[in-house]
Amino acid sequence: MRSYRKIVTVTVPARTGLVNITEEVERALAESKVQEGLCLVNPMHITASVFINDDEPGLHADYLRFFDALVPHAPVSAWRHNDTGEDNADAHVKRQLMGREVVVAITRGKLDFGTWERIFYGEWDGNRPKRILIKIVGE
Amino acid sequence: MRSYRKIVTVTVPARTGLVNITEEVERALAESKVQEGLCLVNPMHITASVFINDDEPGLHADYLRFFDALVPHAPVSAWRHNDTGEDNADAHVKRQLMGREVVVAITRGKLDFGTWERIFYGEWDGNRPKRILIKIVGE
Amino acid sequence: MRSYRKIVTVTVPARTGLVNITEEVERALAESKVQEGLCLVNPMHITASVFINDDEPGLHADYLRFFDALVPHAPVSAWRHNDTGEDNADAHVKRQLMGREVVVAITRGKLDFGTWERIFYGEWDGNRPKRILIKIVGE
Numbered sequence: 001m002r003s004y005r006k007i008v009t010v011t012v013p014a015r016t017g018l019v020n021i022t023e024e025v026e027r028a029l030a031e032s033k034v035q036e037g038l039c040l041v042n043p044m045h046i047t048a049s050v051f052i053n054d055d056e057p058g059l060h061a062d063y064l065r066f067f068d069a070l071v072p073h074a075p076v077s078a079w080r081h082n083d084t085g086e087d088n089a090d091a092h093v094k095r096q097l098m099g100r101e102v103v104v105a106i107t108r109g110k111l112d113f114g115t116w117e118r119i120f121y122g123e124w125d126g127n128r129p130k131r132i133l134i135k136i137v138g139e
Numbered sequence: 140m141r142s143y144r145k146i147v148t149v150t151v152p153a154r155t156g157l158v159n160i161t162e163e164v165e166r167a168l169a170e171s172k173v174q175e176g177l178c179l180v181n182p183m184h185i186t187a188s189v190f191i192n193d194d195e196p197g198l199h200a201d202y203l204r205f206f207d208a209l210v211p212h213a214p215v216s217a218w219r220h221n222d223t224g225e226d227n228a229d230a231h232v233k234r235q236l237m238g239r240e241v242v243v244a245i246t247r248g249k250l251d252f253g254t255w256e257r258i259f260y261g262e263w264d265g266n267r268p269k270r271i272l273i274k275i276v277g278e
Numbered sequence: 279m280r281s282y283r284k285i286v287t288v289t290v291p292a293r294t295g296l297v298n299i300t301e302e303v304e305r306a307l308a309e310s311k312v313q314e315g316l317c318l319v320n321p322m323h324i325t326a327s328v329f330i331n332d333d334e335p336g337l338h339a340d341y342l343r344f345f346d347a348l349v350p351h352a353p354v355s356a357w358r359h360n361d362t363g364e365d366n367a368d369a370h371v372k373r374q375l376m377g378r379e380v381v382v383a384i385t386r387g388k389l390d391f392g393t394w395e396r397i398f399y400g401e402w403d404g405n406r407p408k409r410i411l412i413k414i415v416g417e
Contacts, residue, residue: 003314036142044392058219080336105274114183135383139140175281197358244413253322278279
């Protein structure tokens with residue numbers, strides 16, 4: 001069995017934003033030399049998501065608007081987590097709804113994807129560097 | 140390490156619907172001859188989910204009603220993704236809430252499930268064939 | 279390849295509640311002797327979640343309040359699943375929104391976590407023992 005680990009760091013210069021990280025994952029997969037196996041991608045932070053969907057700006061605007069309406073950032077005093085001095089309780093909830101991680105099949109050395117599948121980092125509490133873990137296991 | 144890949148194609152003859160695919164996954168597992176490992180199941184499409192829950196028609200009606208109320212399909216003009224000519228922005232959101240994929244433990248050649256766990260394909264933008272990827276890794 | 283399986287049983291003495299199970303997973307990982315691989319953790323029940331987030335009581339109160347408001351338990355007659363005699367339809371929906379499972383990277387014999395990542399069992403229909411499956415694959 002072969003395993004490979006890589007950290008990618010992303011800084012979103014806003015409270016929320018979505019970043020296509022597919023090429024970073026493909027590069028890690030090439031470096032790993034794994035031909036058959038599984039690829040796990042997750043943020044190492046708990047106010048962020050990794051997810052698979054479409055690279056279409058209108059959809060990304062829909063995601064940000066929908067989740068901000070469903071889980072309002074303000075008033076920050078509405079959330080008990082923010083009694084600790086934080087202002088990011090909403091980000092912890094959004095990350096659960098959008099998901100933490102993706103596991104992707106690796107087949108013949110490639111991410112085994114349908115036509116429109118792309119991997120995104122979803123930031124819900126940005127303006128600072130965040131680490132994304134790529135772990136590849138297979139042979 | 141042994142790996143096995145299989146594609147199952149499903150057509151839901153409606154916009155939304157839930158399909159029990161447990162037997163297809165069990166068949167793929169038997170074909171793989173893997174005794175211990177992990178089984179990843181995911182749609183290769185970005186307006187569909189794979190999830191694990193109960194095979195009970197009332198619950199399935201609840202899921203479809205709940206997600207259609209929370210993430211309305213109409214008016215389609217409410218979603219920026221639909222400015223591209225699509226009408227399925229809601230389906231991309233529902234897929235995130237319900238989830239993309241499941242990873243199931245394989246123990247002694249079987250899906251390592253509790254009493255009521257079953258695997259479903261969740262269609263949010265149907266009326267056309269969709270592919271489901273089953274990837275099994277283990278030995 | 280090495281694999282290891284362990285069941286942990288949890289009883290939440292209330293309808294809903296969140297339990298930190300990180301130490302139980304770390305103990306299973308140490309028992310497995312796996313140094314590099316993947317660790318899957320999931321409930322064997324379909325009204326419960328396993329998820330990764332912060333061990334902060336205010337946040338846990340926010341989660342329980344948010345999901346109870348979004349997916350009301352009562353009136354139980356509002357849900358078709360409850361026509362079967364159950365009263366836990368809301369729990370099946372909450373489990374989907376919060377997620378079923380986590381997959382965690384194993385690196386040098388440890389859970390490969392960021393500073394604040396902890397593993398929780400999320401109970402949405404408690405007052406009875408529930409089983410959590412830990413499956414570790416690697417070498």
